[in-house]
Amino acid sequence: MFSSSVSERTILVPILAVVATQLLFIHSVASVNDTNAYLYHKCLEKDGKYKSKSLYEKNLNSLISNTSVKDYLYGVYGYRPDTVYMVIQCRGDAYGSRCDTCLSTAYSELRKRCPMNKGAIVWFDQCLLRISPTTFINEMDLKNKFYMYNMKKVRDPASFNAKTKALLTKLTKEATRKGSERSPAQEYYEPGDMKLDGKMKLYGMVQCTRLIWNTDCKKCLDTIIGELPNCCDGKEGGRVVSGSCNFRYEIYPFLDTQR
Structure with a gap:
């Protein structure tokens, strides 16, 4: 059947639901x-x-x-x-x-x-x-979650944090927008960028699994975006990844936009 x-x-930071201690280790991309x-x-x-x-x-x-x-x-x-x-x-x-x-x-x-x-x-x-061994369709999973962030810090954390949140919030709105013009592969997924000072750009991406409802996708993304201060305060790049949704931002392109 x-x-x-x-x-x-x-840096990768697993967030464990029961264990209070956090595990840290270096990860290379x-x-x-x-x-x-x-x-x-x-x-x-x-x-x-x-x-x-x-x-x-x-x-x-x-x-x-x-x-x-x-x-x-x-x-x-x-x-x-x-x-x-x-x-x-x-x-x-x-x-x-x-x-x-x-x-x-x-x-x-x-x-x-x-x-x-x-x-x-x-x-x-x-x-x-x-x-x-059991169904998990339509179940929003925020328990299984981890953080990753770039060790480099920006010069103006407060301004950078605000712009990062603004970009990710905008992408969330687009990712959860209903419309027949969106292809199945792009459902609950949205990449984008924002101009920073000078020639610099901020690149971002949000995505949910297609197991959950549109409203739960927005709730999931809003929740993890709210964890930006804990995850990636003033960091040049970072992400929060859960079982139902994730976001990532960097100051360099990290997606294949040619496909």
Whole structure:
């Protein structure tokens, strides 16, 4: 049963729902447009484990092997109690073969980092992959979340922070705008830029998974944009990434605008 509906150093800060301590480590981004760097993962221990060669594992492998995705897919395979639910959501500029390749990469990484976990999430630069033994459609996920930011600081943090929030808020409005002129690949996704002092520009992007409603997408983005002071105060670049939505901003282009 199946259905589908510039190199910079950055800091990654996982936000754990239960554990109070925060983990910090250095993450390197190789290039602007072509990188598909691993970002973070979360093994959802509450969903339990499956055994090797079990029906759950067979259903999971069947779901992945029979899936070809261009930009987004929500899939279901098998019957209770061994049903597997999956979502793959690619970044708005990483569609087609690039998205399909990201699925293969993400699944391989998920199996390595969360072996035998029935539920898990992995984030890459170009896609998010989540598997679960229970449905999570129409559920806004802000619990599974992390921050990334550039270690370099701007000269005027207050002004820069205000402009960053203004840009991301504007992009949120566009991303959640309903209209037949928006293609499926661009739904809940919006890139944009803003002029800064001199020749500098601020580049931004917001995106939600297409699992949630339009109103929840706006709520999700408004919530994480509100965390800018905690995430990226005065930093040249940063992002907040959750299971349902994410934003990123930089002072250099980081999206493939030629696609």
